[in-house]
Amino acid sequence: MKGVLETRELHSPALESNPLGDPSRRALRVYLPPGYSAGDQRYPTVYFLHAFSNSGATWTNVSAFGLSALDRLDALIEAGTIPPVIGVFPDGWTSLGGSQWINSDAIGRYRDYVAKDVVGFVDRTYRTLPKALSRAVVGHSSGGYGAMVMGRYHPELFSHLGSHSGDAYFEYCYMPDLPKAAGALLKAGGVEAWYQDFKRRSRETKPRGDDFTVINILAMAAAYSPKKGEPLGVELPFDLNTARLKLDVWNRWLVHDPVRFVPKFLDAFRKQKSVFIDCGTRDEFNLRWGARMLADELKASGTELCHEEFEDSHSGVTYRFERSLGFLVPRMARE
Template sequence: MMGVLETQEMHSPALEGNPLGDPARRALTVYLPPGYAAGTRRYPAVYFLNAYSGSGRTWTNFSPFSLSVPERLDALIAAGSVPPFIGVFPDGWTSLGGSQWVNSDAIGRYRDFLAKDVLGFVDRTYRTLPKALSRAVVGHSSGGYGALVMGRYHPDLFSHLSAQSPDAYFEYCYLPDLPKTASALLKAGGVDAWYSAFVQRSRETKARGEDFSIISALAMAAAYSPKKGEPLNLELPFDTQTGRLRPEVWNRWLVHDPVRFVPKFIDAFRKMKTVFIDCGTRDEFNLRWGVRMIAEDFKNGGVEVTHEEFEDGHTGVNYRFERSLAVIGQRLVLD
């Protein structure tokens, strides 16, 4: 690469004392464009939010016969397709696999972690242009969901967002996994028993293929329906004995669905200078339809949106960042 990747350690006051006991000290991966060390100019910054089950370091993983996202953005800058910018890869990992980048009484304050602690650290440490017009937030899957969360709450911090295959229309993307979760919890004897066994087998050997649906459902419950005093401080949207959906809890999830909150917070999204959303036509989590609904809501609300579909599924689609960064790069303020 012509640019440089470096790793810093930062302390997050927002994550101190989080319910899962996850570390408040986090690694932060940063991409610095060519010429950064030798110059004095300031740069825009693009924040990359990891997907569920990932971390900040996931972005730099070796990808056989392909390129990592930092390698792709380095090539885009070298080709002149996007202006030089600083890439920031914060660590959103939790003991449940992810945070959805929200503040939760069951997980911790990960929205504050990004919006306050990471942004503050980056602006103090690097030569950024510390203003919303020069900042973008992007992500895929749960990271794309997090980008929408930032647009909802923090248009004063980010003027550009890209949500690629974001979790949306929860009836299609989450409901199919709830019966599987109910069966696993019933067999194990409850949330605590299942989670303890899951952690043990994951460390001693490896997780089972079917474990992903269950741990993901627990993570979503922790994000959307936290409840102190319950196992893992979360409330499930179904009865553990019968599997019957609990409308009062499920409705708490739906409040967090972008299909619901985008229209409600459309004024915040109107402040954005760039909104890019996409999804694969063969997305295995049925996210294509939620993304289409969001695109319609943006358009009906007067938000200029770039909405694209591509012929692929949900995973292995990091190449799509070349497209979203090209759109965002045209609009980043460079001074």
């Protein structure tokens, strides 16, 4: 690697006393481009939001024959394909596997963690260009969803968004798994019983193949329909005995669907200087269709948008960051 990767420890006031008891001190990985230490130049900054069940360390994972997202960022800069930038890799792991990068009474304030604590720390510590025009936020899956969340709430911080296979159109990406989760939870004797058994099995051996569906739905319920007093502080969008959809709870989920909130917050998204959206044509979570819906809305609003589809599935697509960074980074302000 031609650049330098630093690991700092960041204390996050936003995550103090979070409901899951997860740590408020997090490792923060920061990539500094070649030449950073030799000069006084200031750089645009790209924030990378990881997917559900991952952590900030995931961005440095290398397969036997592939490249990590960090390696690809470094190679793009070295080749001159994109101008030098600082890369920031926050850790949004939770005991339920993820946060969706939002503020939730059942998980904690992970949107504030990024928008206030991480951005503030990076701007104080490194030679950034501390303005929205020089900040991008990109991510994959739940991280891509998180990028759209940041666009909705924080156009004053981020003027460039990249969503790779981001969660959208909840009827297609979540609803097919609701009856599967209902069956597993009913068999286990309820939410708390299933979760405790899941943690035990994960420690002693490893999760089962069908565990991902259940923990994913529980984590989404914690993000979209938290309720104090319920097991894990979540209200399920279905009746546990019949799997009948609870429309009042499901509608609480839909408020968080980018297909719903982007049209309602178009003023925020019109402030974006560039937006990149993609999805694989064989995405297992049916996210291709939500991506198309979002692209239509943003195109109609006049947003400078790049929307792409590619022949692949949901996972193992870090190579796609070469496309998003190649589109977004040259459009970032450099002074």
